[in-house]
Amino acid sequence: MILLPARPQRVALTLLTVSLLPLAVGAQSDPEGIPVTHTAVVQNCVACHTQDSTGRMSRISYSRKTPEGWQNTIRRMVMLQNARLQPDVARDIVRYLADEHGLAPEEARPGMFEVERRMIDWEYEGDEDTQETCKVCHSLGRVILQRRTKDDWTSTIELHRGLYPVVEFQGFRRGGPSDEDDDDPRHPMDKAIAHLARAFPLETDEWRSWSATKRPARLAGMWAVSGSEMGKGPLYGTLTVQRGERDGDVTTALEYRYARDGNTVRRTGRATVYTGFQWRGRSFEGSDEATALREVMFVERDWQSMSGRWFRGDYDEIGLDVSLHRVRSDPVVLGVYPMAARTGQAHTVTVFGANLPQDIGADAIDLGPGVDVRRVTSRSPTAVTAQIQVAADAALGPRDVFIAGSNMERGLTVFDEVHRIAVEPRAGLARVGGIVFPKQLQQFQAVAFHNGPDEDPETDDDLRLGVVDVTWGLEEYTRTFDDNDIDYVGAIDRNGLFTPAADGPNPQRNQNRNNIGDVWVVATYAGDNAPATLRARAHLVVTVPLYLRWEPWKVTPR
Amino acid sequence: MKHLRPINQKASKIEATVSRPDHDVRAMQGGSPGPHIPLGCSFVFSPGWEVDSTGGTAGLCQPVERDLFDCYITCFWPAHVPDHYNYAPDWTAKCAAAQQDWRNIDLIFP
Numbered sequence: 058m059i060l061l062p063a064r065p066q067r068v069a070l071t072l073l074t075v076s077l078l079p080l081a082v083g084a085q086s087d088p089e090g091i092p093v094t095h096t097a098v099v100q101n102c103v104a105c106h107t108q109d110s111t112g113r114m115s116r117i118s119y120s121r122k123t124p125e126g127w128q129n130t131i132r133r134m135v136m137l138q139n140a141r142l143q144p145d146v147a148r149d150i151v152r153y154l155a156d157e158h159g160l161a162p163e164e165a166r167p168g169m170f171e172v173e174r175r176m177i178d179w180e181y182e183g184d185e186d187t188q189e190t191c192k193v194c195h196s197l198g199r200v201i202l203q204r205r206t207k208d209d210w211t212s213t214i215e216l217h218r219g220l221y222p223v224v225e226f227q228g229f230r231r232g233g234p235s236d237e238d239d240d241d242p243r244h245p246m247d248k249a250i251a252h253l254a255r256a257f258p259l260e261t262d263e264w265r266s267w268s269a270t271k272r273p274a275r276l277a278g279m280w281a282v283s284g285s286e287m288g289k290g291p292l293y294g295t296l297t298v299q300r301g302e303r304d305g306d307v308t309t310a311l312e313y314r315y316a317r318d319g320n321t322v323r324r325t326g327r328a329t330v331y332t333g334f335q336w337r338g339r340s341f342e343g344s345d346e347a348t349a350l351r352e353v354m355f356v357e358r359d360w361q362s363m364s365g366r367w368f369r370g371d372y373d374e375i376g377l378d379v380s381l382h383r384v385r386s387d388p389v390v391l392g393v394y395p396m397a398a399r400t401g402q403a404h405t406v407t408v409f410g411a412n413l414p415q416d417i418g419a420d421a422i423d424l425g426p427g428v429d430v431r432r433v434t435s436r437s438p439t440a441v442t443a444q445i446q447v448a449a450d451a452a453l454g455p456r457d458v459f460i461a462g463s464n465m466e467r468g469l470t471v472f473d474e475v476h477r478i479a480v481e482p483r484a485g486l487a488r489v490g491g492i493v494f495p496k497q498l499q500q501f502q503a504v505a506f507h508n509g510p511d512e513d514p515e516t517d518d519d520l521r522l523g524v525v526d527v528t529w530g531l532e533e534y535t536r537t538f539d540d541n542d543i544d545y546v547g548a549i550d551r552n553g554l555f556t557p558a559a560d561g562p563n564p565q566r567n568q569n570r571n572n573i574g575d576v577w578v579v580a581t582y583a584g585d586n587a588p589a590t591l592r593a594r595a596h597l598v599v600t601v602p603l604y605l606r607w608e609p610w611k612v613t614p615r
Numbered sequence: 616m617k618h619l620r621p622i623n624q625k626a627s628k629i630e631a632t633v634s635r636p637d638h639d640v641r642a643m644q645g646g647s648p649g650p651h652i653p654l655g656c657s658f659v660f661s662p663g664w665e666v667d668s669t670g671g672t673a674g675l676c677q678p679v680e681r682d683l684f685d686c687y688i689t690c691f692w693p694a695h696v697p698d699h700y701n702y703a704p705d706w707t708a709k710c711a712a713a714q715q716d717w718r719n720i721d722l723i724f725p
Binding site for chain 2: 135136144227337339561570574575
């Protein structure tokens, strides 16, 4: 509170510094820079970003980034710099800039986790100082998905200092004079600029060669989909792609089936493929907005396959990992469910695929030595179900699967017993919510393993046997005695979905703590395939909401 | 814990915990295998936003609402809390809604 009177002055000052920037940089004289040829960009931006005789515009011509990166910049132009744009013009501008001031596939691939919104633990190996200085507020993914001239990296750092003065103390500058023994007395931010200018320059061979060959991807046709969803297991299906109104736009019709529960999902959607390879789409079940899934995929340059993540949730936490392959008329095998079969037993297995022949018999399905295919009990172009018998003395390990001339490596694993289970993910994060902010959920699943030939758990030769049914529970994770987090944090359901408790101070807790805490998520497997009950657990942090989100669309500051 | 005998309740609890077979005690020991938090969390401004420096929630400013106004005013957490300098000068006044919120306009996904 006492801080308030001092602030407004500071605001005026910092905004002033920031708005002087483009003018200063307008005088850029280096030979680099991408000329702008798009009328809407020139018209809407030239008032503040001068254009030189070769068409280069200050700031705009000196960086390249993903569609998400351009969206972030354009939003800031509107929200802070007073650029006046209609959303559809802004969309067009983002598209032009993502296409022409974009990234090459090789440049985008290492940062896919960022645009796919995966919550992963990721280390930047390029430079430790840069990692330390730049990862504290946002993921380093945001940084590695940009290319800039040295001047432009410097301006970005200046932007941070202008917008967020405390960033100086938070790590951009050293606290005091440099240590005598320190052989590199520069401030952390100066080290970062030097590294970024070298590692992520505007001009690269990758971009030069991609610019020469880049074109709108032609993806129309049939695609086989295989994927998996945490807690629900594998899914298989097909995606039909049709050309949209504009080059690079498509419409889609999708059908897939979850192998475990047989549930079939039908969706229709649309997508734009930016820079010739960055698929950004959205699909719905029927016309129900609540079922929307956003799609982020990387289209390989041969246009034969693409992969990525489809996601939803207020924090993008629910998602499917997918990989798609173009199909023509040949049969294709995508997967076998269940993916593992125990020795000495009869099983019903389903082979999922595309273009599977309709006259297929048991003799056209080869699951390898020791696995006898007795008869086919149902067939469709996308799934064939068969009765099999695994010999008591069948060798353990994965088998290649052949069906009607098509194959899948390591499609079915033979095992004798389940040795252990593991909970995935091993570490989870949820956020309390539901009152003022949305909840961030965390889905877990339990996977069975055989220890493999070396008989040791958690080694490379372990056999993964697929997702199994378990009972779920929570246990206290001892950090502080008697904080009894499990009484407050929330609950896990029978499918492994953790739903956190409400946000806000809890008067029932010591010092009105929020309903946050650390707990173990415990899975117990009592299935027939293990000689005794098996247990495994994962660490779950239930923490506070984000009061501000940069990317998703629903959550606004209140 | 062989040479010490707990003489009060808390000490008994510590002993019971330390001798548990599942090696749950890890708070100060570091180097233990197992999950690594943060997964994209900020633990850096000791304590961080989501987790403290040990990767847990025990050391966070609590309740978070107590800290919020300060975060907003100093813009200490610009990626977590709206900041008063730039984007949300009237966040606390609850009258920002009149303007179209560009943060909610999706420019990429068709």
